[in-house]
Amino acid sequence: MTSPKVLPFHKTIPRLVKDPVTELARMGAEAGGRIVRLNLGPFRPYLVSHPDHVQQVLKTEWSNFLREGMFWRPVRRLTGQGILREGEDWASTRKILQPLFTARYMASLAEDMADAIAERILELDDHARAGRPIDGAGQMTAIVNQAVVKVLFGGRISRDTAERLAPEFATCATTIGFRLLFPFVPYSVKVPGDRAFLRAMKNIDEIVYPLIEQARREGAGIGKMDLISAVLTSRTGQDGKGDLRQVRDDLVSMYATSTETTAMSLTWLWAVLHEYPAVSARLHEEIDRVVGDGPVRPEHATRLPYLHMVLQELLRLYPAGWIIPRQAVADTEIGGVRIKSGSQVLISPYTTHRLPEFWDRPLEFDPDRWAGESTRRHRYAYFPFGAGPHSCLGQNLFNVEAPLVVAGLLSRYRLVLTNPQRLIPVPGASARPKQQLLLRLMPIERNRPT
Template sequence: MDAQVSKPLIPPAPKVHARDLTDLGAAWAMMRNMVGAWSESGFDTLMIPYNFLGQPGLVVSDPAGVRQVLGSHAARYRRPFQISRILRPIVGDGLLLTEGEIWRRQRKALAPAFTPKAVETLLPHFMAAGQTLAEGLAGQDRVNLSETFHRATLDAVLRALFSRAASGEGAQLGKIARDYLQGQANVNLFDLLARAPGDFGFAERPRRTVGARWMTAVTALIDARRADAPQSQGRDLLDSLLAARDEDGRPLPDLEIRDQCGTMLAAGFETTSRLLFWATYLLALDSATQARVRAEILTFPPDRIRSLEDLSAWPLTRSVLLETLRLYPPAPMMSREVIAEDEIQGCKVSPGHVITISPWLIHRHRKLWDQPTAFLPERFMGHPSPWGMDAFIPFGAGPRVCIGASFAMAESQILLGSLLSRFEVNMADDRPVIPVARISLGPDREPDFRLTPIRRT
């Protein structure tokens, strides 16, 4: 008998527009869902010039063009001020938004805290967060995992930053972050119409109000942690920030420490929680792959993880996370403002133009991937370095590539391993869950999952 070849899972996605959207149609669609605003041509064409509400721009999906904008010609571009409008209240002058010499100095000072070796010292924090996640789910058979992962990744990043769990001030911070990321962080019409940093300043007031509460909560956590253990013991990221020295051997000023902590919290917990949500959703739809992932995890259970090397015992788990990052990139859109003339794959761009690079489009592009919409974790199995793959940029590329990529991968493997080693996960209903991109790529609704405890012999 012929071996049965099962069809790969094609997970839900927003409907693709039948034709290119007009300016106002596109503005409306962008505000509702940044990944739902594309027409077919986005998935077939590598370079798309556009003019959006009078703003000239270029969508670059060509891998050589992406490498040029984010990498070799990075100095000719900067983040558009619209990104600052949205994020500055919660990240201040931290690494995400600074430019030029200040950014270069900050990146150099922070890089040692994010090397794989440094991330390895944070593994006990991720394991404690995984343990808390699994214990919190015990006895529940129907769970909103989107909320659960928000709590778990906040817990993981708070432990990694301050050696503290997400209770007390930490839980308060989580509530502010959720309010911000699901409310004020959404792109509004004033952001799309603004042509200079101060335009429509009145529309930024609500962001500043919540941002001030956020920064107060971050400062309280730093103060509490410093009062607890003023001596640097190298046990968490705050220790690394306090130990960091700039090129002249000076420690980072307190305000910068606060902004870097705000940045790591804001950039680190929502993105990773989205990755875990979508990975679990895919595995709930593909129970055969879920069973294989669980079998792999149970041969080397999470409580035995001591080093990053140990995580190589879970190659399929890692491939599932990579395939999830491809299909549901938590940061689905990057943009750059042109500050010096350039030519990208034959298209001339000049100061004022905006470049859009969308991992969502690139990862689902028909010219760049075989079976682009199918969930096929095997495509990453045995791949020595997925980060070198031309059309795979979930963490960006070039000098401003995500500094937290190793952190996020280790944390996600441990949290997913902690969940799947204890529970079988299924959807509680059959309705599709559609990705919606505002600041990160979340679900259009928060579905319940059914959990069945695994009996371990």
């Protein structure tokens, strides 16, 4: 048996309080991929970052590393029972939801999604004309929200209601940060963010329950493939009687996992393009050539290889799912380190994706590293969507949606960052930039034939 690298309390806490996402990545890199034990006082999780160890925890020994323990408590306050849990509850939910997120099914929704995204992007023209910078994170959330509600609620939700839902989820995603960092603090003790989190949760319920009631009254509808119909039918039976709480938990879980992750990933992109003008120029050139005046349609997405590489690289350096916590069920061993039952294990794609042992120039944004299929890379050196049985259900949705959003925006505007600065990722449900990104939209002039 070997010992993990132990980081003492007086070194761990100040680093994690200052800039936790970046510091975890540094700790993993300093340990050269070895297991690190973090002394956080009342509890001492293991930071696991070597791809072999990631594979063991998420895939080969996944049933010994469950999504239990204090890290999951704050998330489940919002999402309740279902897909983000474990055991039978999770397995049966995954069976219900999986058919709604296959590549083929997503492709069938792509035209509708493209319309929804294009429509929302058009609204930015007002800002462009007025020369008013937009808030990057806010606008990415609004665009993604518009696309996602189509998938989740079909035509059952009004524009106004959908727009009220997005900021409530964004509030939950940000105010959960303290609880995620200090999960051992009991709920009887109020911490920063608690009040706003609970208020947003109440507001979400006040929007979601009436939608469920309405869908139940209208009938889930044979052949209707939106999420709310599928979940209602399987949870409440054909007669529509049954537990609405579970339907609520399913919808809230799916909304929470689908919007914030995608919106925050896309927010980082604008900071990256500012820092790497050559990448930005090449991306504009490709989109200009393939999409031209637009609007962007799903068939364009298959002809934008550089955009796909940019997105892959974006998810390497800024994986929104920055932390994947697990709890060991039985005693085991990872990389020669004994892990006792009940121990907390933290996997961080953000950390593994930046390990110099597995990535050349790890901190450089270089989409070309994705040119051609690399067979040299360890399969578990890159896992922005997780791995194993709990791997992300929304990967196909992201693959359809993200190119439509980016190509839609860049075929219309140059997005100029007006307040460049070093961005710090803050931990919330996703890693989001701490600072606001203000973007000026410069309409792209094309020479149209007269």
